[in-house]
Amino acid sequence: MDNWLPTEGFVMKCYRTILLRHTFKRDPSTKLYMVSTRDVGRAGARAVHEPEAYGNKVLMLAGDHRNMREVQEIYQSVMVEKVNETFGLVAALGKWADPTARKLTDVSRAEEFGVLTVVL
Numbered sequence: 001m002d003n004w005l006p007t008e009g010f011v012m013k014c015y016r017t018i019l020l021r022h023t024f025k026r027d028p029s030t031k032l033y034m035v036s037t038r039d040v041g042r043a044g045a046r047a048v049h050e051p052e053a054y055g056n057k058v059l060m061l062a063g064d065h066r067n068m069r070e071v072q073e074i075y076q077s078v079m080v081e082k083v084n085e086t087f088g089l090v091a092a093l094g095k096w097a098d099p100t101a102r103k104l105t106d107v108s109r110a111e112e113f114g115v116l117t118v119v120l
Helices: 010-023 037-049 068-079 088-097 099-108
Strands: 031-034 058-061 064-067 116-119
Touching (some): 010 099, 037 058, 064 068, 088 099
Antiparallel strands (some): 031 064, 058 116
């Protein structure tokens, strides 16, 4: 979730544009599991404070499960502005040039996404 903050740098702006304009265009109803660093921190803190309950367990973390239209609507209602993107051509070139961006968006095209799995 933190990647959507407007304070994130240019690389995240490119990634947001790739997600919004290129990755989910084929099937706009496809949903993306999202988790915030706060959720991860809370799960870790809980595991430290309650090791008997969470030790040697697998937790599945997902704070939200939204399609890109929902992400844009929620973002605009909370931030009172549209998602901060870059030019589509810049994002397309970035996706073409950066193997990591290609992998991330190819994974995002899968029908079912996994949630963040944390082994404690």
